[in-house]
Amino acid sequence: MNAPDTSHAVEIPGTCAPPCLSLYQPTHRHHPENQQDPILFGNLVKALQDSLEQRLPTEEIQPLLKPFLDLADNRDFWDHTLDGLAILGGKDTFRIYKLQRPVAALAVVADSFHVKPLIRTLQSADRYQVLGLSRHEVKLYEGNRDGLDAISLHPAVPATLTDALGQELTDPHLTVASYGGVGGSQAPMHHGHGGRKAEVDIDTERFFRIVDREVLKHHSQPSGLPLILAALPEHHHRFHEISRNPLLMPESIATHPDSLPSIDDLRQRAWQLMEPRYLARLADLVEAFGNARSKGLADDDPAQVGKAVVNGRVATLLIEAQREVPGRINAETGDIEADQLSDPGVNDMLDEMGSLVLKMGGEVVVVPAERMPTKTGLAAIYRY
Numbered sequence: 001m002n003a004p005d006t007s008h009a010v011e012i013p014g015t016c017a018p019p020c021l022s023l024y025q026p027t028h029r030h031h032p033e034n035q036q037d038p039i040l041f042g043n044l045v046k047a048l049q050d051s052l053e054q055r056l057p058t059e060e061i062q063p064l065l066k067p068f069l070d071l072a073d074n075r076d077f078w079d080h081t082l083d084g085l086a087i088l089g090g091k092d093t094f095r096i097y098k099l100q101r102p103v104a105a106l107a108v109v110a111d112s113f114h115v116k117p118l119i120r121t122l123q124s125a126d127r128y129q130v131l132g133l134s135r136h137e138v139k140l141y142e143g144n145r146d147g148l149d150a151i152s153l154h155p156a157v158p159a160t161l162t163d164a165l166g167q168e169l170t171d172p173h174l175t176v177a178s179y180g181g182v183g184g185s186q187a188p189m190h191h192g193h194g195g196r197k198a199e200v201d202i203d204t205e206r207f208f209r210i211v212d213r214e215v216l217k218h219h220s221q222p223s224g225l226p227l228i229l230a231a232l233p234e235h236h237h238r239f240h241e242i243s244r245n246p247l248l249m250p251e252s253i254a255t256h257p258d259s260l261p262s263i264d265d266l267r268q269r270a271w272q273l274m275e276p277r278y279l280a281r282l283a284d285l286v287e288a289f290g291n292a293r294s295k296g297l298a299d300d301d302p303a304q305v306g307k308a309v310v311n312g313r314v315a316t317l318l319i320e321a322q323r324e325v326p327g328r329i330n331a332e333t334g335d336i337e338a339d340q341l342s343d344p345g346v347n348d349m350l351d352e353m354g355s356l357v358l359k360m361g362g363e364v365v366v367v368p369a370e371r372m373p374t375k376t377g378l379a380a381i382y383r384y
Contacts, residue, residue: 021089022114026102027081044107051109067094100147116351120366132257133231148267154218216245286373300374307334316381323377325349
């Protein structure tokens with residue numbers, strides 16, 4: 001089973017030897033709601049089987065469905081789901097993605113994977129990480145506008161002050177001096193220069209420096225996601241001052257996560273900081289499309305964009321969320337052939353374009369309908 005590592009962007013398969021099986025469904029985190037999830041899953045697997053029976057003999061269908069059927073009986077899996085589920089299966093592929101966003105139930109058998117719902121969930125436009133930090137411990141979370149979950153720290157990231165400094169905690173520097181006591185007697189007195197507060201401040205700064213360095217190396221750089229600090233106000237200036245993480249947002253959450261009633265309260269506070277950045281990102285993309293189009297370096301005509309996609313000319317492709325355009329794209333010529341999604345070999349044309357752009361090293365962003373700059377469901381910005 002290939003469960004995703006949510007500490008970084010999950011890889012989406014770029015190719016698939018047909019037939020390619022794509023299954024999506026909403027799931028639930030808690031009992032009793034999650035009891036219905038395996039039932040819906042079984043119905044979707046049956047839909048995959050019905051589509052496969054239109055094109056393959058029985059002996060070729062069973063190996064394709066076996067991983068799905070095995071998962072249906074995995075009680076532990078269904079007891080630990082999130083808000084959505086995506087599965088991509090084929091002759092040499094079976095990948096499971098637990099999603100922090102509900103998705104519509106869908107079962108598709110086609111010549112390529114249906115990945116648009118997955119792109120929308122995994123794209124970085126609205127994703128972020130939260131660093132929960134105190135003088136003594138570190139916690140890391142990852143989420144989007146809809147969900148937030150704790151993620152495992154890389155082994156190199158110290159979870160506690162002791163993990164970071166071990167036996168190297170700072171001792172106050174002691175000196176001994178003599179002062180006249182009652183009756184003129186001389187008694188030695190011990191003095192710590194800086195005292196306990198200075199010791200704590202030194203160790204806190206050392207701890208924060210190590211945390212900053214390792215989080216940058218093992219979480220921020222691999223994911224490319226904005227990082228929001230969640231800590232007591234007294235720690236904000238110190239951490240921001242020592243941080244070398246370019247993805248650390250200047251805005252912070254002025255409390256430690258443990259002080260909030262629930263993780264959803266943390267998500268709400270994080271999204272308040274992220275939403276303006278997300279909307280600005282979409283606005284920048286729309287503006288970039290308009291500027292590029294005025295120079296002949298952008299298009300929204302599927303026929304033209306299809307040819308540009310297969311030639312590797314598309315740097316950024318905007319795809320409208322919830323929009324489906326049934327059809328195929330010839331991966332060699334870029335020609336578009338309209339068809340019906342009921343055909344088991346037909347995918348969503350927008351989805352196929354997105355897959356090809358990702359394969360060519362381009363960026364794909366799924367955009368809400370109200371913010372799309374075109375009426376065709378796509379907007380492509382060309383490299384040249």
